[in-house]
Amino acid sequence: MKKRILFFALSLVMFFNFSSPLIHALDIEYSSEHSYSDNNVIVDDSSIEVDGYVYKDEELDSVLENIELISNNVDYSEFDSISNLEYATITPRVAPDILLLLPGIYYVVGIGKIVVTAAKTIIIGSTVVSVGTILWKKITSFIVKYNWNKSVDNAIIKCNCNKKGHILKQKDDWNEFFKKPSWSNVSPLIAKALKEGSEKHEKSNVYLRTIYYKGEQISVRFIKDSKGLVQALSTAWVVRK
Numbered sequence: 001m002k003k004r005i006l007f008f009a010l011s012l013v014m015f016f017n018f019s020s021p022l023i024h025a026l027d028i029e030y031s032s033e034h035s036y037s038d039n040n041v042i043v044d045d046s047s048i049e050v051d052g053y054v055y056k057d058e059e060l061d062s063v064l065e066n067i068e069l070i071s072n073n074v075d076y077s078e079f080d081s082i083s084n085l086e087y088a089t090i091t092p093r094v095a096p097d098i099l100l101l102l103p104g105i106y107y108v109v110g111i112g113k114i115v116v117t118a119a120k121t122i123i124i125g126s127t128v129v130s131v132g133t134i135l136w137k138k139i140t141s142f143i144v145k146y147n148w149n150k151s152v153d154n155a156i157i158k159c160n161c162n163k164k165g166h167i168l169k170q171k172d173d174w175n176e177f178f179k180k181p182s183w184s185n186v187s188p189l190i191a192k193a194l195k196e197g198s199e200k201h202e203k204s205n206v207y208l209r210t211i212y213y214k215g216e217q218i219s220v221r222f223i224k225d226s227k228g229l230v231q232a233l234s235t236a237w238v239v240r241k
Helices: 002-035 057-064 134-157 161-167 183-196
Strands: 041-043 047-050 053-056 068-071 104-108 112-116 122-124 198-203 206-213 216-224 230-238
Touching: 053 057, 057 134, 068 134, 112 134, 122 134, 134 183, 134 230, 161 183, 161 230, 183 206, 183 216, 183 230
Parallel strands: none
Antiparallel strands: 041 047, 047 053, 068 104, 104 112, 112 122, 198 206, 206 216, 216 230
16 A cells, blocks of 8 residues: 555656646746737826736836837738727827828837827727827827938938038038048938937928037938938038037
8 A cells, every 4th residue: 555655656746747847838838928918908098008017107118219110011900899999180289290100010029019000090909099198199209209210310321422422521510520520420410410400491391400519500401201201311511600
């Protein structure tokens, strides 16, 4: 009888020892699926909760800072089951840069996909973010900033040798900042002016942005496309005192 009890006990030990990696693997697989499930996303007027963890205030700003576009194509059939999918009219008063809230699928680490429809509706998981709320304004501002900055970077990359040479001419006084001005050290200042400077409309689709940097004024003239993004640089210079 003792032998049988000992054999049964040893069998149990062996079973759990050999089976534990399998159980652990199943736990990992489930956890991985669970962490990406849209059903575990809860959205309110100012925060996003993912799998019980709440992103709000400065922490939400921090994760949204790294938002990126992963696809321009939105499959609208995914949202047929959303009962409160409303295509609200968004006025410039609600969002002055609403043109730059471009449709697409955006991704934020820790939160997952954020979908913007052609009607400027923002969807997280299976929830529509209410227009005009703190969360809607916050997400809109980060997507607008992302799209604008990306267009700035692309416009600078597309500058050809003639354009670079024109901007780097000695009369433009880039030597206020550098002993030997070059595109590699001047272009970041142009990008800074476009991303952070104040804007003035000149004519048609031509605009001017200016910024003060180390006591000097940098001006950049550029062209906008139909979406309100930077299409091309025209010129840039340091304003002489």
